[in-house]
Amino acid sequence: MATTREAEYPQDSVGRVVPQRAVWDVPFVLKSGSRLPGYELVYETYGELNRSKSNAVLVCHALSGNHHAAGYHAGETRPGWWETAIGPGKTIDTNRFFVVSPNNIGGCHGSTGPNAINPETGKAWGAEFPQVTVEDWVASQAALADLLGIERFAAVIGGSLGGMQALYWAIEYPDRIGHAVAIASAPWLSAQNIAFNEIARHAIQTDPDYLDGGFLEAGKIPERGLMLARMLGHVTYLSGFGLGQRFGREIRRGDLSGRGSLEFEVESYLHYQGRNFAGKFDANSYVNITRVLDLFDLRAKHGGELAHAFKDATCHFLILAFSSDWRFSPERSKEIVDALVAANKGVVSAVIETEHGHDAFLLQEPAAYHRLFRAYMDRVALGCG
Amino acid sequence: MATTREAEYPQDSVGRVVPQRAVWDVPFVLKSGSRLPGYELVYETYGELNRSKSNAVLVCHALSGNHHAAGYHAGETRPGWWETAIGPGKTIDTNRFFVVSPNNIGGCHGSTGPNAINPETGKAWGAEFPQVTVEDWVASQAALADLLGIERFAAVIGGSLGGMQALYWAIEYPDRIGHAVAIASAPWLSAQNIAFNEIARHAIQTDPDYLDGGFLEAGKIPERGLMLARMLGHVTYLSGFGLGQRFGREIRRGDLSGRGSLEFEVESYLHYQGRNFAGKFDANSYVNITRVLDLFDLRAKHGGELAHAFKDATCHFLILAFSSDWRFSPERSKEIVDALVAANKGVVSAVIETEHGHDAFLLQEPAAYHRLFRAYMDRVALGCG
Numbered sequence: 001m002a003t004t005r006e007a008e009y010p011q012d013s014v015g016r017v018v019p020q021r022a023v024w025d026v027p028f029v030l031k032s033g034s035r036l037p038g039y040e041l042v043y044e045t046y047g048e049l050n051r052s053k054s055n056a057v058l059v060c061h062a063l064s065g066n067h068h069a070a071g072y073h074a075g076e077t078r079p080g081w082w083e084t085a086i087g088p089g090k091t092i093d094t095n096r097f098f099v100v101s102p103n104n105i106g107g108c109h110g111s112t113g114p115n116a117i118n119p120e121t122g123k124a125w126g127a128e129f130p131q132v133t134v135e136d137w138v139a140s141q142a143a144l145a146d147l148l149g150i151e152r153f154a155a156v157i158g159g160s161l162g163g164m165q166a167l168y169w170a171i172e173y174p175d176r177i178g179h180a181v182a183i184a185s186a187p188w189l190s191a192q193n194i195a196f197n198e199i200a201r202h203a204i205q206t207d208p209d210y211l212d213g214g215f216l217e218a219g220k221i222p223e224r225g226l227m228l229a230r231m232l233g234h235v236t237y238l239s240g241f242g243l244g245q246r247f248g249r250e251i252r253r254g255d256l257s258g259r260g261s262l263e264f265e266v267e268s269y270l271h272y273q274g275r276n277f278a279g280k281f282d283a284n285s286y287v288n289i290t291r292v293l294d295l296f297d298l299r300a301k302h303g304g305e306l307a308h309a310f311k312d313a314t315c316h317f318l319i320l321a322f323s324s325d326w327r328f329s330p331e332r333s334k335e336i337v338d339a340l341v342a343a344n345k346g347v348v349s350a351v352i353e354t355e356h357g358h359d360a361f362l363l364q365e366p367a368a369y370h371r372l373f374r375a376y377m378d379r380v381a382l383g384c385g
Numbered sequence: 386m387a388t389t390r391e392a393e394y395p396q397d398s399v400g401r402v403v404p405q406r407a408v409w410d411v412p413f414v415l416k417s418g419s420r421l422p423g424y425e426l427v428y429e430t431y432g433e434l435n436r437s438k439s440n441a442v443l444v445c446h447a448l449s450g451n452h453h454a455a456g457y458h459a460g461e462t463r464p465g466w467w468e469t470a471i472g473p474g475k476t477i478d479t480n481r482f483f484v485v486s487p488n489n490i491g492g493c494h495g496s497t498g499p500n501a502i503n504p505e506t507g508k509a510w511g512a513e514f515p516q517v518t519v520e521d522w523v524a525s526q527a528a529l530a531d532l533l534g535i536e537r538f539a540a541v542i543g544g545s546l547g548g549m550q551a552l553y554w555a556i557e558y559p560d561r562i563g564h565a566v567a568i569a570s571a572p573w574l575s576a577q578n579i580a581f582n583e584i585a586r587h588a589i590q591t592d593p594d595y596l597d598g599g600f601l602e603a604g605k606i607p608e609r610g611l612m613l614a615r616m617l618g619h620v621t622y623l624s625g626f627g628l629g630q631r632f633g634r635e636i637r638r639g640d641l642s643g644r645g646s647l648e649f650e651v652e653s654y655l656h657y658q659g660r661n662f663a664g665k666f667d668a669n670s671y672v673n674i675t676r677v678l679d680l681f682d683l684r685a686k687h688g689g690e691l692a693h694a695f696k697d698a699t700c701h702f703l704i705l706a707f708s709s710d711w712r713f714s715p716e717r718s719k720e721i722v723d724a725l726v727a728a729n730k731g732v733v734s735a736v737i738e739t740e741h742g743h744d745a746f747l748l749q750e751p752a753a754y755h756r757l758f759r760a761y762m763d764r765v766a767l768g769c770g
Contacts, residue, residue, distance in 0.1 A: 030643065031642060031643055032642050032643035032644040033642070033644055034643075034644070130643070131643035131644070132643065133643050188634065189634070190625060190628070190629050190634075191625075191628040191629045191631070191632040191633055191634065191649070191650075191651040192620065192625040192628045192629065194634070194649050194651055194652065195616075195620045195628065195651050195652070195655055196620065198616075198649075198651075198652045198655060199613060199616050199617050199620065199655070202612075202613060202616065202656075203588060203613055206609040206612075206613070208593055224591040227587075227591075228584060228587060228588055228591070228613065231580075231583075231584050231587065232584050232617065235577065235580045235581065235584065238577075240575060240576075240577040240711070243575070243576040243577045243580065244575050244576045244577065246576070247576040248576055249573065249574070249575075249576065249579070249682065256680050256682065256685055257416060257417050257418070258415065258416055258417035258419075258515070258516035258517065258518050258676075258680060259417040259418055259419070259516070262676075262679075262680075264576070264579050264583075264679065265576075266576040266577075266579055266580050266583075267579065267580070267583045270580055270583060270584070271587075291643075291647075294647075294649065295641050295643060295647075297634065297641065300641055326625070326711075329625075
């Protein structure tokens with residue numbers, strides 16, 4: 001693997017980062033009632049916590065994300081998943097903010113999850129790892145904040161499932177959050193959202209190598225199922241128009257005669273994405289975290305009324321959506337905005353014109369996205385006395 | 386299985402129907418250059434061919450359809466797939482029209498296809514069955530017309546992939562078609578269309594029971610793959626709004642606590658649809674026919690110009706689309722209409738407002754759909770002197 005020397009990191013990158021680890025030796029009771037005997041969170045931080053500890057920002061990751069949001073790990077040439085947004089002088093400016101980015105429990109990149117060892121059995125949890133929820137994540141993130149001496153986040157920020165965590169922070173910890181930023185998110189999962197998640201889960205769970213979730217112990221990986229899950233996910237992260245612009249009907253090999261084998265460029269791209277993911281992501285985590293999404297419904301504890309869910313929130317909100325996002329469409333963000341307005345909360349919102357679909361939240365383009373987001377972060381910084 | 390007595394058939398149904406069979410003992414050379422030593426088409430007809438043989442209408446089926454478009458088979462209580470449209474007094478009025486409905490080659494319901502016996506080997510074709518195309522289907526349908534003594538169809542009609550066949554008839558057999566009716570169709574498959582097809586194929590082909598297509602000989606069925614393919618297909622046939630209206634976040638069993646097993650109603654519905662389909666449809670047919678879709682591009686032989694493709698067409702066109710269809714959206718129908726207008730062809734078109742997505746072409750509702758379609762068929766009937 002090629003390595004990147006310190007001096008080669010871009011000027012606007014946080015550069016070399018080393019993940020940190022927080023360990024709790026006390027039991028953690030999940031929303032479901034299940035009990036983790038203890039738990040660990042792996043996390044990264046970028047920038048410096050100021051003396052008044054008022055400039056901390058929590059970044060929450062989405063389905064397949066993790067703690068490595070920015071900068072470079074030793075020996076790696078690919079930066080974190082939100083390098084476009086986090087760094088010195090960038091939208092989430094590490095010259096101003098102290099950014100905390102944990103891997104959520106149930107994940108598979110170092111925090112307690114299905115591929116971690118259950119101390120009570122000495123074996124990997126596997127499918128025995130209990131179902132987690134956004135509520136559990138937010139509670140564990142609050143515990144991490146306690147550990148870091150952060151009483152209040154200037155902002156909690158996330159895209160997609162990350163945005164749901166930000167909204168939940170606003171509701172459950174009104175005294176501990178100054179601003180909630182939810183990008184390309186939704187107040188609950190729709191039937192179509194659940195349907196796509198279930199197809200992905202079903203692909204994994206019916207892969208004979210899944211072994212009812214016991215694949216780790218058997219030394220197997222349900223690669224077929226994971227690959228299908230990722231291929232499907234990927235199509236829903238991109239817009240139909242964007243896919244057409246990028247791949248159209250371009251052919252990688254073969255022709256349209258029906259003779260011999262044929263692979264369209266879009267197929268080749270999905271195969272690559274799927275294969276790559278299957279080698280990296282834990283199948284039990286994927287099953288668990290897609291269910292985190294399905295279970296999410298901000299209204300559930302509030303009599304089915306979204307505006308009522310926000311009644312105790314005191315923070316300000318930035319709600320961004322992308323015009324071509326059909327996984328969590330602008331209509332879904334509008335539901336959030338309408339409820340916030342009905343609840344008399346301060347909210348800034350915009351729909352960004354782009355062909356890049358749901359995944360646009362990860363991209364540098366279009367300029368309007370980061371211009372708007374950055375302007376909002378200027379406002380957040382004003383509150384970091 | 387419950388049976389339906391003759392007297393119990395609805396008045397507006399063609400009632401009891403018996404499939405017929407046409408056999409060709411001459412080789413059929415496919416577009417790919419591959420050769421079928423002979424072939425058979427199973428088909429149904431409804432209504433009576435008039436003396437001048439001018440009232441014949443060809444109905445072309447879509448991906449998972451077959452020859453059984455209307456009426457009831459002996460011992461079955463479920464009518465054909467387009468019972469909503471075909472029958473005495475209905476939109477495609479069997480008091481006026483003689484309807485011909487074949488199962489296409491490559492299918493799995495009686496016409497020559499992967500689950501049929503290859504006379505040269507004495508074994509089922511399986512994955513050795515050559516790739517077919519819309520061109521091949523239309524050629525075989527024309528041979529069926531010859532056999533039935535039909536020189537010219539008053540109309541060729543289809544939804545989705547069926548509509549593509551109708552458009553191809555208009556282009557390739559201008560003297561043999563009076564009207565082409567393409568509903569919820571497209572002039573070629575987009576990158577997103579191809580992507581969804583490939584995920585379905587990949588699910589089937591990576592099912593260990595697929596055995597490189599040799600499952601029939603091994604006495605197996607790749608049920609997992611077929612089920613996934615159908616679940617995915619089904620989600621794309623319905624609109625997000627429609628799914629939400631029908632299922633919302635209704636729960637079949639369990640609750641949102643994360644405790645115990647949980648099944649949303651939309652999941653239960655997809656499981657049922659998938660399981661049902663897996664027991665009925667041949668996996669090699671599914672792989673082959675999704676490729677028929679991918680290969681389809683009306684522009685291919687015409688320098689990439691859709692309007693140019695229609696230059697020799699002499700028939701009239703009805704192009705219908707459904708507002709909430711995102712598999713073959715109204716924009717795709719508009720591409721067809723724009724090209725027809727540019728080519729100076731007679732075209733009637735409409736976008737029907739409905740929440741039922743792509744599958745709307747199979748439904749009775751909304752009233753505007755059949756009212757419009759039927760009015761057009763009145764015009765077709767005028768030409769059946």
